Every structure is written in structure tokens, then in C-alpha cells.
Amino acid sequence: MIKPNKKLGQNFILSSDVTDKIAALAGDLSEFNVIEVGPGFGSLTRSILECNPKYLLSIEKDESLISKHSSLIENYDGKYQILNADALHVKEQELIDKPVKVIANLPYNVSVVLLLKWLEDINFFTSLTLMFQKEVADRIVAVPNSKSYGRLSILTQLFCDVKKEFDLKPEAFFPKPKVDSSIVTITPLPAPRFSVDICTLKKVMNTVFSKRRKMLSSSLKEISHNTDALLNAAEIEGNKRPEDLSIEQFCKLANALHIQ
Numbered sequence: 001m002i003k004p005n006k007k008l009g010q011n012f013i014l015s016s017d018v019t020d021k022i023a024a025l026a027g028d029l030s031e032f033n034v035i036e037v038g039p040g041f042g043s044l045t046r047s048i049l050e051c052n053p054k055y056l057l058s059i060e061k062d063e064s065l066i067s068k069h070s071s072l073i074e075n076y077d078g079k080y081q082i083l084n085a086d087a088l089h090v091k092e093q094e095l096i097d098k099p100v101k102v103i104a105n106l107p108y109n110v111s112v113v114l115l116l117k118w119l120e121d122i123n124f125f126t127s128l129t130l131m132f133q134k135e136v137a138d139r140i141v142a143v144p145n146s147k148s149y150g151r152l153s154i155l156t157q158l159f160c161d162v163k164k165e166f167d168l169k170p171e172a173f174f175p176k177p178k179v180d181s182s183i184v185t186i187t188p189l190p191a192p193r194f195s196v197d198i199c200t201l202k203k204v205m206n207t208v209f210s211k212r213r214k215m216l217s218s219s220l221k222e223i224s225h226n227t228d229a230l231l232n233a234a235e236i237e238g239n240k241r242p243e244d245l246s247i248e249q250f251c252k253l254a255n256a257l258h259i260q
């Protein structure tokens, strides 16, 4: 009898058609080491292994699920290992060699924190094929002037191409989550789209998005003693709101603040 652990975001995919489709989205795996976060009972794991990766390492926090993988480890002798660890705290760079692809049906409670962690050294990865709750996926792929556009869209798209692949209804999982889910492909760029100091960019985004409805001329006062000069230097009108700005404009604003 399976007793899913809600705290660990355990919603297992029911159909192998779905897991096969997710694994296939990651493209040819034969030259790649693959990391899977949260293999659960191994449904997506099996689909990934059937795509013949060079090596697969799964990272699972729930100790009680580790033994469920013994036959897969035996059948894919030397090609598959499972690590009982918290994916938030592992250093992938110490566990596996490049080139690396990540494929995962992420535990939703930690999915954003995991993505932010991977973004810190994004060029370690060739691609990430990830399942998020739909609302988070929408934020990742959002464009300016939309309600989902914000910090996560800007940070991810500064470093990566992003593509929403398909949505899944709660019925695709056991137990049924309360929300829809979406698969996103994230492909790191060789270099960030625009040159910017990331700390300053984060400071600007945190300031203006925490007052989303306010005009920039007002919200930027919190971090700049001369908002007119700042906005002029970035060639942005003060009556704009944060969701009006492109990623390039955010970077211009951060660069102008950095030298102010």
C-alpha cells in the first residue's frame, strides 16, 4: 500500500506514456550524464534509462523509496545509481561530470528554490526538462506585460531559452494535486543575454516587483537617491510599471544603479 508523503511533494505520474514523452523531450541522451531529482517509485527513471543515457544519477530524499530501485540498478548495471539526499543541498558538480542534462518531475514545494540554485551555475547543465506546477511554469516563460511576468521570468530568461511543452491535469498523478502541471524545457545560453551585475539586478527586481502596481519613479526611491538620473541613464520613462520593462531594460536599470 502506497502512502504518499505530502510534505515531500509526492505526486506520482501514473502513465508510462507520459513519462516516455517527458524523457523524449530531453533529446538524445547517449552522450550525456543525466540527473533526476525525486525519482519516487522510478516511473520517469525507467523512461530515462530506456533512452540509453551514458549514466543516470537519481537523487531522492525519501529513504523509504530507495530500495524500490534495486532491480533497476541491477538491470542497468553501472549505468544507474540512486543517492539518498536532499537535492537542495547536493553539489551536482561534485557528483557527476559534464555534459549533464536534468530531467525531473519536481517536488512542487521546492521547485523554485531548486531552479534558482541551478541558475547560479547554469552552464554546468546542457538542458533541464522539468515538471512544475502550471502557475510556476507560466512565471518562468512569461513575457513583459503579462500578469505572470516577474523575477523568475527575468532571471531564467536572462540565462536560458525557455519553452513550455505541455500541460497535465491533476488526473495524471496519484494522488491528484490541487493544481495543473506543466513541463518546461530550459536550455542555458552560452552567456547571459545582457551583461549585468546579478546582485544589483536582484535588488532592482525585488524593489520594484514588491510594489508591482507602483510607477518606477516612486518605487525606485527606496534604492536610489536620484531616480530621475537613474531612469534617464537607463532611458526608461518614470511612469512605467515593472511588468512593462523588458529584460534588457531591467539590466540597463541595474547597470545604471550600479554606477550611481
Ligand SMILES: C[S@@+](CC[C@H](N)C(=O)[O-])C[C@H]1O[C@@H](n2cnc3c(N)ncnc32)[C@H](O)[C@@H]1O
Pocket: 008, 009, 010, 011, 012, 013, 014, 037, 038, 039, 040, 041, 042, 043, 044, 045, 059, 060, 061, 062, 065, 085, 086, 087, 088, 105, 106, 107, 108, 110
Ligand atoms: C512529484 S514526485 C515525483 C516522483 C516520480 N518522479 C514521478 O514522476 O512519479 C517528487 C519526488 O521528489 C522527492 N523529493 C521531495 N523533496 C526532495 C528533495 N528536497 N530532494 C530530493 N528529492 C525530493 C519526493 O520524495 C518524490 O519522490
